[in-house]
Amino acid sequence: MRKSLQAFFLIMGRASVFWLGALGVFILSLLVTGLAEPDRTFIEHYADSVFVAAFAFPAGAGLLAGAVIQEFQHTTFATFLPAIRFRLATGFMVTGLLVSLVVVGLIATISSTPHDLAVLFAVGVGAYCLGGILIDPLSGWMTSLNVTLVLAVILSSHQLDLIAGEHPWPTFMMSIGVAAFSVSRLFARATFRRKPFRVTAPLPGRFSLEKTHQYRRHKMIQGGPVKSGWLTGYLGQNMWLWTRAAIHETYGAHVLKTFLKAVARAWPLVPLFLIYAWEDKGEMRFSEALAKSLNDALFRSPFQPQFGEHGGPYPMVMIVIAVAGILTALLSPVALGGALSYPLSRFQRATVQFRGGLADTAILLLIASPCLLAIGHLAGWFVGYEIRFDFMPFFLRVLLLTLVLMPLGYWGRVQLQEATWRKTENKLVGLILGICGFVVLVGFLTLVVTQLFTSPIMELGVLSIAVLVSRMIYWRSLVSFYTTADLA
Amino acid sequence: MILVVDPHSGIPVYRQIVEQIRFHVASGVLKPGEEIPSTRALSASLGVNPMTISKAFVLLEEAKILDRRPGLPHVVRTQRGRKALATKQQQLEQALRPVVTKARQLDLDTDTTLQIFRNLLEDNTR
Amino acid sequence: MNPVLEANGLTKRFDRVTALENISFKVSGPTIVGLLGKNGCGKTTLIRQLMGLHLPSEGSVSTLGRPGAELGHDELASIGYVPQEIRLLDWMTVGQHIHYVANFYPRWDGEREQRLLDELEIDTEALVGTLSSGNLQKLAIVLAVCHHPQLLVLDEPVSDLDPIVRRKLLELLLELMRDDAATIVVSSHVLRDVEKVVDRVICLDRGRLVTDAALDELKELYAEWLVVSDNGRLPEEFSESFLIAQQGNGREARLLVKDASTELASFSSTHSVSVSVRPLNLEEIFPVLIGEQL
Incomplete structure (x- = not known):
């Protein structure tokens, strides 16, 4: 028993598991208790949160444990360790039982639930085990089924809550059945045998671009060969073509195909959402509450009165745009270096790098931002709000400031990718701090700018010039970096 | 006794060992009754597969050059006078065979060849 | 066992x-x-x-x-x-x-x-x-x-x-x-x-198994014969069944042979040639095993 627990906890005991776990608990707490809305809480009008909590917390824990186990299964030695399946399964289950016990204990102390605690406990264990194979070890289609199942459970928590109250024992048996199936699948001999050959996402804990790259490469390979009409001859000195090649190298030729495949896998979600949307309408259950919070957070400022005609700060707008901006910058293609050697001078590499940044700035501007607006309004329409645009100046302000600051992200990305020390450093904490710092900076500047200008034309002009200037500075430093640095 | 094996030669390693021990016995470097290192020891010092060493030992036992003693290292067998001489002759014959081929290829007649050989022998003794 | x-x-x-x-x-x-x-x-x-x-x-x-x-x-x-x-x-x-x-x-x-x-x-x-x-x-x-x-x-x-x-x-x-x-x-x-x-x-x-043998056996099985004619001319081509490959210029020849040590004497007397035998190491035998000799 001691050895079994050791086998499991030694692979769980790492900083990234702690951070991801803490992040998960935080997000789930937001969902369940409604911290997302400062003035009202979810729990006020969302009465099923007990059932959701009993399900979601263990499921989150299971997801994390399952991810660690699957990453472990992907190594080349795991399959051959004697008794590994038994030992890991023991550790996994002991953890699941403890987590479910703690969650049920908390529920019992905090709220007065009408449910039999044993049933909630079983639901927790089932959710935990389901979480373990939420990202199915062997099949992408199973993953989409599992995700659908979990969403269905959360969305229909109201009905399930009633059912669990009326038929405790069938619910109990059902949960145990799900647990048994999930555990037997996660720890099957065949899973251990086939997992080393399946591309497995690295746990983002010791965040390493190197690993992320390898993973993306493997994914690209799975798409098979592709005809690239434009890539048939010598690219010459046309740096736009080289930029395209960089994007091609970073993302592969299957971007669209991969995207469509993901959409195809997500198809069960569409009818699911439609059903729940109409089913729940007007009763303020989970889906409606979620949509309402989304729209509120995006387009309704709690600070409106203090800021008068300019419109107050919309915290969610700031966070979402700033995060989208920095992530776009961090994911932008840096390629045509590393493993393959291309006939590009250092200066030309700087050029390709800069233009790659322009390409994904365009994506943020033309695709991501309109999508954000559309989703927010869709959510609002679903809840029955009228569509309003009074937040638009604020939205644009944040967007422009994000564009001004985005070169910081590009710069970090270049440093991570090209500098020689990139392989050894643990970048997770730096990355999280960097993203937070970026968001705070964007937020702070937004507030300053809001107070500073009285004329919108003036503001637009100054911010546009700032965007250009920051790109110029970025370009200068990029050139000086590429001409002087040791490249990996 | 020093054995030198070349694993990259086309001659199987066990043959190289057999030949060298034969030679050492014929030349008297290995005296009758002397102990030969064990299979394990030889395998370790020469860096060759233990199976190869055992194979060489079996051949040397069959040729009545080594004696097996259960649980103990092999020893060199006492060679009778006539047989010892025969072994020596065999060794030399083997060494000379390529020379004969060379002589044929050079189109040297028997007398000249023998003369050269005789000269070399005498050169060496002087 | x-x-x-x-x-x-x-x-x-x-x-x-x-x-x-x-x-x-x-x-x-x-x-x-x-x-x-x-x-x-x-x-x-x-x-x-x-x-x-x-x-x-x-x-x-x-x-x-x-x-x-x-x-x-x-x-x-x-x-x-x-x-x-x-x-x-x-x-x-x-x-x-x-x-x-x-x-x-x-x-x-x-x-x-x-x-x-x-x-x-x-x-x-x-x-x-x-x-x-x-x-x-x-x-x-x-x-x-x-x-x-x-x-x-x-x-x-x-x-x-x-x-x-x-x-x-x-x-x-x-x-x-x-x-x-x-x-x-x-x-x-x-x-x-x-x-x-x-x-x-x-x-x-x-994907097919072509050889499964002791290394020593392989070394004894394969050899290269360097053939020199005793009387000046070699046949255009030798036709012995133990030959795997041959290369020659009329005066000398290189033969790759398999399992031929017992045939050496009769071969040299039939063709009146002198043969020096060169043993082959694994690197030289390997191409022969997979049929890519010489």
Whole structure:
């Protein structure tokens, strides 16, 4: 028993598991208790949160444990360790039982639930085990089924809550059945045998671009060969073509195909959402509450009165745009270096790098931002709000400031990718701090700018010039970096 | 006794060992009754597969050059006078065979060849 | 005694590609088997079959007396495996990783572990993720041998090692065979290394088994004859059945022969030629085994 627990906890005991776990608990707490809305809480009008909590917390824990186990299964030695399946399964289950016990204990102390605690406990264990194979070890289609199942459970928590109250024992048996199936699948001999050959996402804990790259490469390979009409001859000195090649190298030729495949896998979600949307309408259950919070957070400022005609700060707008901006910058293609050697001078590499940044700035501007607006309004329409645009100046302000600051992200990305020390450093904490710092900076500047200008034309002009200037500075430093640095 | 094996030669390693021990016995470097290192020891010092060493030992036992003693290292067998001489002759014959081929290829007649050989022998003794 | 490894009519297909075709052999230990073949001939696939990672499409394969798919605790505790592409837990230090793996084996030998770490100069404080490919290979070897395996399988174990470490590895293999009576399978195309330690050679070509023989046997079987005519002219072409290949210019010829040592005397008298026999080493024999002579 001691050895079994050791086998499991030694692979769980790492900083990234702690951070991801803490992040998960935080997000789930937001969902369940409604911290997302400062003035009202979810729990006020969302009465099923007990059932959701009993399900979601263990499921989150299971997801994390399952991810660690699957990453472990992907190594080349795991399959051959004697008794590994038994030992890991023991550790996994002991953890699941403890987590479910703690969650049920908390529920019992905090709220007065009408449910039999044993049933909630079983639901927790089932959710935990389901979480373990939420990202199915062997099949992408199973993953989409599992995700659908979990969403269905959360969305229909109201009905399930009633059912669990009326038929405790069938619910109990059902949960145990799900647990048994999930555990037997996660720890099957065949899973251990086939997992080393399946591309497995690295746990983002010791965040390493190197690993992320390898993973993306493997994914690209799975798409098979592709005809690239434009890539048939010598690219010459046309740096736009080289930029395209960089994007091609970073993302592969299957971007669209991969995207469509993901959409195809997500198809069960569409009818699911439609059903729940109409089913729940007007009763303020989970889906409606979620949509309402989304729209509120995006387009309704709690600070409106203090800021008068300019419109107050919309915290969610700031966070979402700033995060989208920095992530776009961090994911932008840096390629045509590393493993393959291309006939590009250092200066030309700087050029390709800069233009790659322009390409994904365009994506943020033309695709991501309109999508954000559309989703927010869709959510609002679903809840029955009228569509309003009074937040638009604020939205644009944040967007422009994000564009001004985005070169910081590009710069970090270049440093991570090209500098020689990139392989050894643990970048997770730096990355999280960097993203937070970026968001705070964007937020702070937004507030300053809001107070500073009285004329919108003036503001637009100054911010546009700032965007250009920051790109110029970025370009200068990029050139000086590429001409002087040791490249990996 | 020093054995030198070349694993990259086309001659199987066990043959190289057999030949060298034969030679050492014929030349008297290995005296009758002397102990030969064990299979394990030889395998370790020469860096060759233990199976190869055992194979060489079996051949040397069959040729009545080594004696097996259960649980103990092999020893060199006492060679009778006539047989010892025969072994020596065999060794030399083997060494000379390529020379004969060379002589044929050079189109040297028997007398000249023998003369050269005789000269070399005498050169060496002087 | 049960063979350590046994394959019977083993066939493996991936979609339309047949990776292994009707392969049969038996290996009883202790022995060191060299698994040879060109890139893509099926060596790695065969090893994965032996280790139970892949399952046969047809036929059967057994390892330590059990089918690959059913290897259990007792068998796994007696198997060591160094794969070609090594993936370990990047975020552990080398020391932690060894400790982790050691936990699973009843016969883990701490002394051997320490000695190998010293000899191979492995830094136990380093993070696994930061190791170079050579150091990763060394670590994988340590992880695979410290539990006194009865069967050790190494897939291209020397590809990233420097000559010094390569020699140490070969010495280690010999030691495992002597001290643990282990059966060792090494796949490699560094034939000079293989030649030093193996006593048996299994050779694959395009998924089929083309040779399974003792190394010494192969060396005795194949030879090169350098033929010089005694009277000035050689026939255009020799037609003896033991010839595999020939090259000549009318005065001299190079012949590649198989199993012909007893034919030497009659050959030289028939054609009135002098023949000097040059033995062939593994590097020279290998192309012949897969039908790409001269």
